[in-house]
Structure formats: structure tokens, C-alpha cells
Amino acid sequence: MTVTMTINGEDHVVDIAGPESLLTVLRNDLGLPGTKDACEQGECGSCTVEFDGQAVCSCLIMAADADGARITTVEGIGTEGALHPFQEAMLAEGGVQCGFCTPGIIVAGVHLLEENPKPSEIEIREALSGNICRCTGYGAILRAFETLPGDGV
């Protein structure tokens, strides 16, 4: 069947044959490998995307069910040379170690900042509770949030 999705502001038409996830389609069919594939069970958050305004695990969305959806992946956040302030802060604070969890953290973090420009530490911890960093670099990630001005970035 044919599925039409708006991804990072661009319309994409994809032919879907089976029950494969949105994650699989993003990475294998659409050339958007920024969204990472790790647990495929919704446990790790590395595949987080914004889907119709909600931060969700793209591994748990059946691609066939994404018809008409508006999706933002990490590729749609910031541009080379003009990163999102949260991306800049992650770089400055060393919030990126091996980098595997980073795309999911960026999407979940930017989603949080859109809803709540000045989150408390508890709100940040809760918002990122579905994103696992196997380098355990959580301290630097939290510090990245602290350096943001909190004026609706």
C-alpha cells in the first residue's frame, strides 16, 4: 500500500508491504539513518521521533499506520552551521560520548523545550526517562539543559 508522510517538512510517498516499523522505513527506504535502531521494543528511546506533535518511539509505529502523519526526525532539527541551541549545548557540555543515544535525546529534549521552555531538573529527568545512554553520560546531558537561556529556544 502507499503511505504519504510529511517528514521534516517534505512530503514522502512510500510503498509499504508488511508490518514493518516507521523506524525501518526511515532508515532503509528514506535514507534517514539519524534515527537509531537499538532495542526495537520501545525500551531505549534511541529511535525517538516527533510524530503528530508527540515524542514517540518510531520502532513502535507501524509504517502502514503513518499515512498522513507529520514527522520530525533528528535530521529536521538544526542545520549544519546553524544547530539548535540544545544541540550546541550538548556539544559544549560534552553531552555526546559514543553518540548512539544522541539523536533520540535531541528529539526528546527539543520536544520538552517546545512544551516547557524552562524545565526543572525533575521535569528534564522525567522527560528523558525513556532515553538510555549506555555511556551513562547523563550528568553532562543535564548540564546541557542548564546552560540554555530558557526563553523558548
Add this chain to the structure above:
Amino acid sequence: MEFVAAHDLDEALAAKAQRPEAVFLAGGTDLMVEVNLAHHRPASVVSLRRVADLRDASPNRIGAGVTWARLERGPHRGLAQAARTVGSPQIRAAGTIGGNIGTASPAGDGLPWIAAADASIEARSAARGTRVIPWNEFFIGVKRTSLLSDEIVTAVIVPDGLPEHQEFAKVGVRNAMVISTVSCLVIRGDDGFRVALGSVAPTPIRASRAEEMINAESSITAAALDEFARIVSQEVKPISDHRSTEAYRRHAAGVLARRLVERSSR
């Protein structure tokens, strides 16, 4: 794979009547795990995400398509507490109460509240219309329900006058992203305590003997609470599995139930 993106309930029910083997897809947080692990490759899927009727919620009727993220902010204290412990923000934005009911896992976090509230499950089919099934007739085994092959769970029906004193807690290996080892929900009303538990039997259960015992006490003393916890531990029917042992679950069930009775009495 055949895929039907239903736009209303009638369309979903007609599709299910034509294809009894079709699986319903709501939040995807259960079904897609099975698909990704290659345990299940459905030949036919009916998506409910666009069915607006299922997302209606009032204090007395909670639509099956209401997400955990909404229940977290809902009017029922115990259900809101339970919703907040489900998975992660990503899971709570997608997963629904109807999915929890349809999957009927012993560890379903919403199910002890349904049991303690004496709520019912509303189901509908194209052929026979709507029926309302008491929770203890709906959940019949591990991931088994009395739902028929042409039916869909449409709502949770909540009795009038549900007491406001409701407390939920669960035991797991960490705070976030955890499937419960034992869960418990206590409601305190004028007629006494109602105590429901999850992950300690094939279905959610009420600790009826422990309820009778504590509700016969004129005052809740430490000795009465000791006896209450002991009866809860005896009454549950847990198993040992990859998440915990039978002995630990019995112990934790008593501890949790006692703690929530105390908490709901403050």
C-alpha cells in the same frame, strides 16, 4: 499484509467482522514489539488510531483509545498514579488503556485500578451491538479475555460514586521503563478498603479475604495491619519467572497492600 485504517467505529467493526483473524492496532506498544521480535507477523491489521469515538473520556466512561499521557492528568487519582508509572513518556504518548485491557497481561498497570473500582469493560461488535462485561468476567487468564473474535473493547465503564481515596504503587527494578513485579491499588470508601493486585496471578485480582479482615476491624492498629499483610501474601497466587520469584512476590504484595492502606488512611 492487509491494512485497514478505520476512520470510525463502524468501519473498524465491519473490517473485524469480515476478517476475524485481523488484529487491532492502537498505540502499537505491545503489537509492534511482537512484530519487531518476529514473534508475530499479522496478515491483517485494523488500525484504530483515527477512530475519534474511542478517544472520548468522562469520569464514568473512559474510551479505549485514551492514552496513558491523558490518564496521567485524568480525574481518577489511582489510575493517574498507575498511568504515570507506565513505560516512558514516549510509551505513554502512544499506549492506550484499551490496549492494556485487550492485551490482558498479568502485569498491565491499568488493570488493578479497574479491579479495585469494580469497573466493567464495554465491548462492541457489528452483529450484536454493545455489551458490558464485569472486569472479573472479562479477564479470564494470562493474556486471555472473554472478548469474542468480532468484538472490540470500546471503553471502561466506571461505577458512580467511586471514592476519591485511591493509591497505586508498584515494585520493579527501577523507576522508569519497568514492567511491574507486583502492583497494588487500594481504594478507601465509607464501606471500607478495596485491595486489588497485579502481576501476582493470571489476571488482576482482589484480595477479598484480606479486605474482609481489615474491614471488620474497628480501628486500624499495627497488629491488624500485620495480619492484613499476612493474608494478602497468602491470598495471591504468583509464579516465579524471569522477573521475580513466587516468594518475593508474596512478600512484596503484603508490603505494598499494607503501605497503601496506611497511605489512603491519612
